[in-house]
Amino acid sequence: MSDPQSSAQAQMTNGQITEDEASLYDRQIRLWGVEAQNRMRSSTVLILSLRGVAHETIKNLVLAGIGRLIVADDSAVSSEDLGTGFLFREEDGAVGQNRTKAALHQISSLNPLVSLTAWESLAPFVGGSEGEIVDVLKKEKVDVIVACDLPKAQLESIDSAARKAGSMFYAAGTYGFYGYVFADLGESYEYVYTPKPTPENTSPGLAKKTLSYPSFTQALSNEKWTLPASQAAEGGSPYRGLTRNETKNAAPGVVLGLLALWEYEKKNGVLPAGGEGQVAEMQASAERLRLDLGVNGKALPAVDPHMIEHLASHATHFFPPTLAVLGGLLAQDVLRALSRKDRPIVNLLSVDSMGGVGTVGRWAMGEGKDA
Template identity: 30%
Template structure:
């Protein structure tokens, strides 16, 4: 089915006719053409979109894009419909149970707009080679619970110079991430008394061209360019922009859901599954991660309250239709804006909080180059396979380092803020988990299995290796005990066990005693 999607999927411009938009299409899309113009509608009409994972969030995205009149939509999902899928997905019903999710939803999506070509692939997106993504204009990955997989997809989209979106819903909460690499858009505005200057406006945005509007000299057309960074950098390594960090007032109003999401992504990297709200050890470790992510962002600890942590944990495995409608609608609208190239796009993270009904936009970029300069194959002389291999190695090394830090026993007994929960013994000195040099001393060891997933990392190649690199072996080697090392502990208790294993060990110890 993956081959079917690749062979049948339309390429850029294939759906357009030499005559352009027909009279019937103009009548059908009249309202939106009045909103964003004929040229933008033509670009939308010729667009080929890849949508990964068909859950409630993807339902909303697919609905909005298909109704807008894109050229083709390719849906990739290897999972089957289960009972929980029926709760928030309006393209499915009980007759679809056991069927592939993409295939089950495709007919209802097609009925929304017969002019749009719908393609389905039932293959696992992790088995696709990087060149697979070159046939699409925009790639959207939704509800993927593996940060490594998102990193690798983003690497492939960068190699093919394709805009990339990642999004997910977490019960009442959700996020949208955009890596458009370098995106230019044109805005029309009234001429000012002072001429518009070319050059940087912000760190990410610059004015690259200014021209008078041909049919109205009082108006001017300003071409701007936005620069982006990758998922790997923005999701964990990037700090908040200086204008927020320098303002105590603005730091206090940064949503703590950003810290919770970053902690969730780290937890998923370490264990492959989200924290169990019924497991005290898992809750305690997740709370420590949230606190450290909050501190790393430079945010005041008092804004990370216990009720926020509790609510986030309770929402991790939930899909709520109104939330997916808001997040999916916002993402789809931004895709339309990018295709039309007449509006400012998302830069680069949107965090939605359903409790407050607010969507916050944060520009999260690390120091250094952005845009094409961040990942320029031509200038660096790196081929596609080597670039993917480097991304895999980087993901493995990062996961191994996080596992070593979190398993190190240096955290000691850390109580979650305002939460009466057991967090483990220990007694080690309080160490910042982000301080690798401080945590990894001569007697520090991380045993294989101390939190690192024991399956191969998701790769963009079918055989599980890239240029001869076995990621499982590499991860095991990276986490092997070092000279002078001994037992390690999670939150100061246990011997390199995961939170679930630690709970079992505690129960066994009680039975023996």
């Protein structure tokens, strides 16, 4: 009988992966397979903004063996940044340095096999034109762009350009105990999966499925929220018409809070800071959104005021447990999207780290088609 590790290494060499890579990534090669690992090692991932959730995300992506990582940020490390993750070290004099410059050594030490590029600016992704963003993404051959903790309006603009450039897009952010991940993998994303066994086929082989993702703007547009949940793929509410139990399983509360927070940000140009009037404004928005989306009133008669108060008071604060949980989930899904092995997020993940709840909602997209 051949040695499993030797066999894996031989396969990887044939797949143009070195013995060092085969040894380093042996465990995940056994899990995902040679082809999936090859896709990851040939990929380029761009991370925008090294605040908060980016730290855990970067760690997991680099350790998994992506080919190239580009990190971009235009701000200097502050004392508050020191508590958000491992990339910035006070003993290394990180405070005052550009975030990408301060993080380079920590990132490269995780896995020297990953090519690392640092940009000390967020231009043109922030402040530039859509055409400029498209040009950069195409020039750098970016497979996935991950925008962290940026205002929703900026995320929508970046996503629009990513779709035109053919790059997959993730948006993610945390607001105190709460956070989200949104995925837009393009209009025709294909992945492989293993179907569930049936009495007629107890050992099914791999199958392919194609998903059509909407943009961030399309997914959360309220133009068609009056449509029932059965028509969610057309932009209808994913909650309208659900039974009491179905609504509880969908856990719409956190999403309503996030939507109210984004409404406040759009109207006022900044995130709330906890003022009494701000809390009341967000609570009113969340209640209106609950009705607009047709959420079952027996399952959720009102949006949790404690959650709204927390979001309004801590929208600009980072909590390490939330960052760790969301960053891990985000990185895992980016790797899944790159490997095209199993279904990625479809398409909005909301997380309550203190409540231990994470729910994926399907916004303006269907079940997908067999390829």
